[in-house]
Amino acid sequence: xxxxxxxxxxxxxxxxxxxxxxxxxxxxxxxxxxxxxxxxxxxxxxxxxxxxxxxxxxxxxxxxxxxxx
Amino acid sequence: xxxxxxxxxxxxxxxxxxxxxxxxxxxxxxxxxxxxxxxxxxxxxxxxxxxxxxxxxxxxxxxxxxxxx
Amino acid sequence: xxxxxxxxxxxxxxxxxxxxxxxxxxxxxxxxxxxxxxxxxxxxxxxxxxxxxxxxxxxxxxxxxxxxx
Amino acid sequence: xxxxxxxxxxxxxxxxxxxxxxxxxxxxxxxxxxxxxxxxxxxxxxxxxxxxxxxxxxxxxxxxxxxxx
Amino acid sequence: xxxxxxxxxxxxxxxxxxxxxxxxxxxxxxxxxxxxxxxxxxxxxxxxxxxxxxxxxxxxxxxxxxxxx
Amino acid sequence: xxxxxxxxxxxxxxxxxxxxxxxxxxxxxxxxxxxxxxxxxxxxxxxxxxxxxxxxxxxxxxxxxxxxx
Amino acid sequence: xxxxxxxxxxxxxxxxxxxxxxxxxxxxxxxxxxxxxxxxxxxxxxxxxxxxxxxxxxxxxxxxxxxxx
Amino acid sequence: xxxxxxxxxxxxxxxxxxxxxxxxxxxxxxxxxxxxxxxxxxxxxxxxxxxxxxxxxxxxxxxxxxxxx
Amino acid sequence: xxxxxxxxxxxxxxxxxxxxxxxxxxxxxxxxxxxxxxxxxxxxxxxxxxxxxxxxxxxxxxxxxxxxx
Amino acid sequence: xxxxxxxxxxxxxxxxxxxxxxxxxxxxxxxxxxxxxxxxxxxxxxxxxxxxxxxxxxxxxxxxxxxxx
Amino acid sequence: xxxxxxxxxxxxxxxxxxxxxxxxxxxxxxxxxxxxxxxxxxxxxxxxxxxxxxxxxxxxxxxxxxxxx
Amino acid sequence: xxxxxxxxxxxxxxxxxxxxxxxxxxxxxxxxxxxxxxxxxxxxxxxxxxxxxxxxxxxxxxxxxxxxx
Numbered sequence: 001x002x003x004x005x006x007x008x009x010x011x012x013x014x015x016x017x018x019x020x021x022x023x024x025x026x027x028x029x030x031x032x033x034x035x036x037x038x039x040x041x042x043x044x045x046x047x048x049x050x051x052x053x054x055x056x057x058x059x060x061x062x063x064x065x066x067x068x069x
Numbered sequence: 070x071x072x073x074x075x076x077x078x079x080x081x082x083x084x085x086x087x088x089x090x091x092x093x094x095x096x097x098x099x100x101x102x103x104x105x106x107x108x109x110x111x112x113x114x115x116x117x118x119x120x121x122x123x124x125x126x127x128x129x130x131x132x133x134x135x136x137x138x
Numbered sequence: 139x140x141x142x143x144x145x146x147x148x149x150x151x152x153x154x155x156x157x158x159x160x161x162x163x164x165x166x167x168x169x170x171x172x173x174x175x176x177x178x179x180x181x182x183x184x185x186x187x188x189x190x191x192x193x194x195x196x197x198x199x200x201x202x203x204x205x206x207x
Numbered sequence: 208x209x210x211x212x213x214x215x216x217x218x219x220x221x222x223x224x225x226x227x228x229x230x231x232x233x234x235x236x237x238x239x240x241x242x243x244x245x246x247x248x249x250x251x252x253x254x255x256x257x258x259x260x261x262x263x264x265x266x267x268x269x270x271x272x273x274x275x276x
Numbered sequence: 277x278x279x280x281x282x283x284x285x286x287x288x289x290x291x292x293x294x295x296x297x298x299x300x301x302x303x304x305x306x307x308x309x310x311x312x313x314x315x316x317x318x319x320x321x322x323x324x325x326x327x328x329x330x331x332x333x334x335x336x337x338x339x340x341x342x343x344x345x
Numbered sequence: 346x347x348x349x350x351x352x353x354x355x356x357x358x359x360x361x362x363x364x365x366x367x368x369x370x371x372x373x374x375x376x377x378x379x380x381x382x383x384x385x386x387x388x389x390x391x392x393x394x395x396x397x398x399x400x401x402x403x404x405x406x407x408x409x410x411x412x413x414x
Numbered sequence: 415x416x417x418x419x420x421x422x423x424x425x426x427x428x429x430x431x432x433x434x435x436x437x438x439x440x441x442x443x444x445x446x447x448x449x450x451x452x453x454x455x456x457x458x459x460x461x462x463x464x465x466x467x468x469x470x471x472x473x474x475x476x477x478x479x480x481x482x483x
Numbered sequence: 484x485x486x487x488x489x490x491x492x493x494x495x496x497x498x499x500x501x502x503x504x505x506x507x508x509x510x511x512x513x514x515x516x517x518x519x520x521x522x523x524x525x526x527x528x529x530x531x532x533x534x535x536x537x538x539x540x541x542x543x544x545x546x547x548x549x550x551x552x
Numbered sequence: 553x554x555x556x557x558x559x560x561x562x563x564x565x566x567x568x569x570x571x572x573x574x575x576x577x578x579x580x581x582x583x584x585x586x587x588x589x590x591x592x593x594x595x596x597x598x599x600x601x602x603x604x605x606x607x608x609x610x611x612x613x614x615x616x617x618x619x620x621x
Numbered sequence: 622x623x624x625x626x627x628x629x630x631x632x633x634x635x636x637x638x639x640x641x642x643x644x645x646x647x648x649x650x651x652x653x654x655x656x657x658x659x660x661x662x663x664x665x666x667x668x669x670x671x672x673x674x675x676x677x678x679x680x681x682x683x684x685x686x687x688x689x690x
Numbered sequence: 691x692x693x694x695x696x697x698x699x700x701x702x703x704x705x706x707x708x709x710x711x712x713x714x715x716x717x718x719x720x721x722x723x724x725x726x727x728x729x730x731x732x733x734x735x736x737x738x739x740x741x742x743x744x745x746x747x748x749x750x751x752x753x754x755x756x757x758x759x
Numbered sequence: 760x761x762x763x764x765x766x767x768x769x770x771x772x773x774x775x776x777x778x779x780x781x782x783x784x785x786x787x788x789x790x791x792x793x794x795x796x797x798x799x800x801x802x803x804x805x806x807x808x809x810x811x812x813x814x815x816x817x818x819x820x821x822x823x824x825x826x827x828x
Contacts, residue, residue: 364640365639365640365678368668369675372675373674376672376673382670385668385670387665
């Protein structure tokens with residue numbers, strides 16, 4: 001990590017496929033407006049239940065990127 | 070919750086009237102620049118003291134909204 | 139507190155009126171099947187947002203009662 | 208979320224297949240006696256080790272449902 | 277905040293009226309012996325239950341004041 | 346731990362004798378209605394004070410058992 | 415709990431005999447200057463080691479009493 | 484669990500494949516020098532981001548084994 | 553603190569000189585795009601190690617500022 | 622505490638007799654390979670249940686010792 | 691640590707010079723009324739921001755001393 | 760971070776000079792037996808008090824290194 005300054009934001013991604021896919025969805029969406037993303041950290045994993053199955057997996061993560069990179 | 074991606078920010082609202090009003094003030098202010106706000110969660114409730122009374126109630130909350138909804 | 143044994147459950151009450159009312163709603167509902175309720179403790183306060191206002195206040199609490207009192 | 212009251216219980220599901228499957232197992236089992244399940248939240252992910260591999264994945268979650276829905 | 281030194285104590289106020297009133301009660305009582313109180317922060321909100329209603333609201337707070345101000 | 350599903354509940358036991366005895370009291374009481382109890386974990390240890398001595402020891406624990414084992 | 419105001423302080427008691435005795439020592443000492451003590455809660459349990467044995471048990475607790483009761 | 488003594492260490496495993504695989508990698512590596520491993524618990528799940536995708540999944544876990552088994 | 557609304561963001565500053573300097577670096581960088589900054593709070597202090605010395609000090613902080621001043 | 626460097630490890634001791642005895646067992650076992658042990662701190666207290674009684678008390682502690690003292 | 695009883699209080703010191711100096715300021719001030727101070731522990735490090743620089747460093751600490759030494 | 764496996768240990772360094780120096784002391788000592796150290800994270804900052812001044816600064820940190828590099 002250089003002497004750069006990093007900013008961390010909090011996002012929640014969702015997916016019917018599973019935990020990893022919910023994270024990928026959030027990163028893909030964020031990449032449209034944020035460049036120089038560097039890392040993420042899972043904060044919370046939740047999901048909706050429909051009948052007797054998981055409906056959507058919902059993963060909240062912190063996402064760090066270089067500020068004015 | 071759909072397969073959308075959500076972003077969470079942290080705000081502190083203040084009020085002389087009480088806890089609920091401090092939250093409403095922060096949401097009203099945020100609504101001028103953020104659309105598609107969906108939920109909030111109280112993180113911390115503080116206040117200033119003036120003499121022997123509460124001066125301002127100060128409530129810090131997380132506020133979630135649909136990203137590029 | 140006597141040598142009784144206590145059980146704690148977790149409930150979420152909701153209200154359009156405010157935090158205290160959401161708690162009262164949950165206690166009133168629980169009182170239909172649980173007797174000897176003794177105390178509650180707020181765990182989390184959230185809410186939905188509709189437009190630029192709080193929609194429903196949602197308060198999650200622990201609720202303790204005497205077991206087989 | 209309506210003005211209903213919700214109850215949250217804590218379950219641990221297990222699976223040899225992975226984290227998502229352990230959660231599905233717990234929800235499927237709970238659905239036999241609980242109706243109106245709405246959401247879950249992962250509290251802890253553990254597992255047993257057999258030799259140099261994971262034996263069982265064990266996921267503890269909170270599970271929320273409408274009370275007397 | 278100046279180069280003063282501050283001390284923080286922990287108090288629990290109670291009220292039949294609600295959360296804000298329990299805090300006001302504790303601050304009013306503390307003001308009889310402590311001067312230069314500056315801020316408070318809620319640590320825990322609990323209450324007793326009598327029948328199907330909240331009996332007393334009990335709010336534990338940290339309370340900061342200038343030391344030898 | 347097999348592929349069973351476990352449920353965890355929260356109990357508070359009390360005793361004038363000490364911490365271990367308060368836990369044993371809660372487990373003995375719970376055993377009248379719950380079978381297949383497997384483990385406990387202490388969450389909080391409190392007590393009442395009478396004069397200059399501990400009155401009752403009050404231990405809150407999580408208690409896990411096999412669901413429909 | 416009445417509409418009184420309570421104050422909580424933090425003490426550490428020590429004993430060569432065990433956890434319960436360390437708590438009793440702290441309460442006995444505090445009772446010389448504080449009246450109306452009502453409850454305690456264990457915050458941390460530590461100890462010194464001498465050779466291959468526990469030397470002193472050191473228990474830090476919160477201790478609540480009625481303010482100007 | 485017998486009257487044995489257990490030791491817990493903290494490891495971080497990495498994988499391009501996903502969360503479960505990162506854990507398996509850490510356990511496989513640890514098994515070369517540690518015998519009698521019994522359980523693990525996830526402490527933190529992070530990852531690097533390369534462009535608009537997860538690069539490496541990095542899972543930090545506690546890993547328990549029988550001491551001098 | 554007036555009835556204004558405050559926003560809090562999370563930044564990580566780095567420095568080879570030490571903890572205070574890493575914070576100053578982050579604040580200096582943030583001041584180019586954010587006005588009305590009011591306070592910061594350290595969340596985490598980490599660092600890289602090069603050989604037998606600290607390489608870069610990395611301090612993550614929350615940083616609060618008046619919203620739309 | 623001198624300018625020495627200390628290392629902390631995490632151990633779990635077990636006993637059928639109680640909490641203090643489980644800690645003594647872990648310290649006695651550790652003393653066979655570690656010298657200069659200085660302090661411990663309880664992290665978690667659990668236990669197995671056999672029928673309507675505690676089977677084994679299991680206490681997880683941090684244990685500190687002088688490094689290359 | 692002898693069989694004495696210790697009390698812990700919470701103070702916030704401030705300084706324009708840095709973190710260590712803010713702590714020294716609080717300890718120097720406290721020493722005017724408290725004797726037998728033994729240790730401190732940092733609880734929180736904050737600061738005010740003036741323009742693009744840290745104004746005052748504000749460090750909140752627990753401070754322990756022998757009771758009735 | 761490559762597909763390597765990392766181990767984290769917990770150390771406490773001490774110094775009369777300040778926080779950064781206590782960390783450097785611990786890293787220097789650890790470097791005599793551990794190679795491939797990569798990062799540290801501060802867990803707790805404490806100190807002894809002698810009279811009205813800090814005696815020794817004591818910083819507890821996690822320290823990560825490549826396992827069997």
